[in-house]
Amino acid sequence: MSVWRNNFDEAHYPSDAWELLSPRLSPVRRERMQQVASQRTRHLRLVLQDVFDPHNVGACLRSAEAFGVLCCDQVNLYQKFGKISTVSRGADQWLEVRRFTDLDLYIQGLRAKGFKIAAAYPPGGTTMPLQALPLDAPLAVVFGNEREGLHKAWQDQVDYRFTIPMYGMVESFNISVSAALSLHTLTERCRVELPAEKYLLDAAAQKRLLDQWICRHSHNPDDELTRLRDQSSG
DSSP: OOSOTTTTOOOOOOTTHHHHHGGGSOHHHHHHHHHHHHTOEEEEEEEEESOOOHHHHHHHHHHHHHTTEEEEEEEOSSSOOOOOOGGGTTGGGGSEEEEESOHHHHHHHHHHTTOEEEEEOOSSTTOEEGGGOOOSSOEEEEEOBTTTBSOGGGTTTOSEEEEOOOOSSOOOOOHHHHHHHHHHHHHHHHHHHSOHHHHBOOHHHHHHHHHHHHHHTSSSHHHHHHHHHHHHHO
16 A cells, blocks of 8 residues: 555645745745746656665755656655655755555556656667657656666556667666656756646646645744734734
């Protein structure tokens, strides 16, 4: 069973959180958060399966955040979840990071949201280049364990097998480099090839995200919100 009961559902935060708590931010900080929220997407999501090195996990999350990918899933089939490394530089605080242990349940959740699954594989076989991945449907981009690669349980579930073109003697990139290159290529393509209303969050979703962020970055949002509501009603 998934360790997250609500699977892919958005977290719910008070709908007045941003209006009440954000005035304490500087105008520059407030504008920056709004701008970043306007560039977030759920059309792409990063999936890490049994990535064991905390530094790799942290670096992958940092890349996802930098390229505007909001949703990052850790799927661990045979090891415990570890702490996120400081390499992420707090990127996870601006992301929706979820953890799963049941692959079948996880894939059911992806399919229910309309996602296709693309997984990174070594060159050869029936793989396609990264630049050829279809982007018309929401896409979950999966990277496997550093040593073992993708677990065989994914085999019948992957819609697209892709490779990152390489022209040197080495045969593969580090997983964090692979994730960064893939997300950069795909997010740039989406911004060019897809209409903004399909790729980016709509206004309501942006507002929910801002409510989430301002609560996460408040010491005690419940008490603060109660006090501010009392002040406004009094």
